Amino acid sequence: MLERISPELMLIATTVIALFMGTLLVVVRSKAAKYPVTAKKIILPPLFMSTGALMFVFPFFRVEPLQVLEAFAVGMLFSTVLIWTSSFEVRGDKIYMKQSKAFVFILIGLLVLRLIIKSIIGTSVDVGELSGMFWILAFGMILPWRIAMLWKYKKLENETKSAVPD
Template structure:
């Protein structure tokens, strides 16, 4: 149970960190690099599956990916860009922080419920897959939206 508590505290800390990073990012122009790099950096976490304690069964992979992709819909819906001058910025969304907190609460409750049924390593692997399944579609959607705006900007299409 100590691992579950520690990972829950870590998840809360990460949620607070992401919220502040998102607010800070909205003050600077967006770039393809800023959109693409987070999932690439997160992908290094897959190295955990080298260790047997983190390995999960194929059905658990499908379940975790499905839940992550469903959660990503909320993030996609609240991530919009806007053009200011000749640059593209991530538009602040009041709902984003609430959605992030809501997703965190759902994850914490799921972790507490599932921790009695799954080994802590296996549960960690499933939640990493869930998070990766959430961030990749979200960032792909952001990148597509960013490129569309960038193309419109460079082609001279009126953005108003």
């Protein structure tokens, strides 16, 4: 069925979906700063996202090993910006994400950059393969970011516990 849809229409549809998901991500991340952070809340998103790897069971989504490395490396590069802008603060006895004014703009910038890359390589790569590559890129971005967040969170949690007298 997907073979009958024109590549241009597929590119437009996936771009609209990416814009919707990016907007949803900005809204969710902005609201998340109002609630305390836990290690569970940091760990779960990459675990949930990892189920998306099941797409590679279908040949339509498979990518070459070099493309896997390239996409994951670009994701890791993008994650450095997210790591740089993610920090925590203690309010009362709870740990919260510190709201960064730049964070929303960085997420939007990363989304726009992904859309530009997609429009450039989308004409020369099959849509399924491109979908697989962008899933790998996104996973390569979220995994190091969340590992760094967990490390920062645990460090602040230990500092907070050691600062409280028994």
